[in-house]
Amino acid sequence: MQLSTQHLLGIKDLSSQDISLILSTATQFKEVLQRTVKKVPSLRDVTVVNLFFENSTRTRISFEIAEKRLNADTINFSASSSSVSKGETLLDTVNNILSMKVDMVVMRHSASGAPHFLSKQLPKTAIINAGDGTNEHPTQALLDAFSIIEKCGSLQKKVLLVGDIMHSRVALSNIYLLKKMGAEVMVSGPPTLIPKYVSEAFDVRVEYDLEKALKWCDVANVLRIQLERQNQVLFSSLREYNLAYGVKKELLDKIGKEIVIMHPGPINRGVELDSDVADGDGSIILQQVENGVAVRMAVLYLLSGKINELRTELA
């Protein structure tokens, strides 16, 4: 029983067996997290460094808790308080950290492909992508899938991704994962935020009318407007975006169907998602966060299976 990959760089590289294995392992870790003693000793000989070159609340805390629950030693690194601000390169920074005998690297970077670059330079470390630019955020897609299964019983559902499909790494990872696991996927949002060839490239439906899209779906994953990644004007104002593509209670009431509402966080309340929907009955946003720890424990646990091979290669 092992994953087919040494790193978790993206859902793109995973097989459907890998995904099933991660999700089933996460179920067992979720049980561990319900106990009074929420720790297991599986990773007590492993050191993990959390390299965050970009801001993060949920993902960083979630990874750190997951590592601690597995008894791993953790080191936290954020670019703003490090020698990166003195001009050290990515490779130098990581090489210096690895020379202190670190086994796994959890990494977030604003450049797409940064973890892929590192994995080529450092073949003897396990690298986990915690979000790279506009490319992938694999653990988020895994925890979304886990949450959908937990709520709906299976992944054979109609899943809608609403919002900034163009800049969202959560969208891309979710599309890869859901298609691999046999879900039906639709994307919705303003045409300027939906890549032109998305339906051809990924075999997903595109619907520019949010009401029609919501009528179709069982699960709506509402994505954040990634203002920090948009370097041109793609819609006229946040208020106008909210009027056309914000998920609102009145709209959901009008459709009158039970739709599971998800959001990867952080929520721009009143932009892509209104407060009464985010905090409403159909919302599983906080369960997503809770499941994130179990899913990340599963990823760390499964990738740690290769550590010994890497260590012996080194010796």
Add this chain to the structure above:
Amino acid sequence: MKTILDKKQLELTLLRLAHQLIENEADVKGIVFIGIQPRGVKFSDRLMSCIYTLVAKDNIQYGRLDITFYRDDIRKQLHEPNQTDLNFSIEGKKVILIDDVLYTGRTVRAALDALQDFGRPDSVELCVLIDRRFSRQVPIQPDYCGKSIDTIMSQEVKVSWDRECVELF
């Protein structure tokens, strides 16, 4: 291949163990039965159905424990975890761990480790179907044992619940 227990013997062994497990207990409410995943549970399920014929089922607490995350060979080989299902407290109880084959003792060591995370039992006892004597790597011995056998490392004990027998290969 050698048959260690055939269908009839297996049935008698199960009944004997069931009687032994409860013979000294005036009140079974103080006992907690825990099968070790995955193969120990197949044995404990059968054992419990024998015990249920002797004592009312409602009075008995029975759970399943997965020890995958506590194994000491985790860096050699990764195992797929199974479900842990202990929805009661073991605090101050007499815990009876149940596994099918006791060999090196390392699984039971991991189980003792795992139990600690659920509370502090009054005592822990071990019940196994087959004890492979003289092959222990840690100081662990069974309190209740179906059958003790002498084996060498290259041999393998297989408990088949479909065909209801125990065989030595």
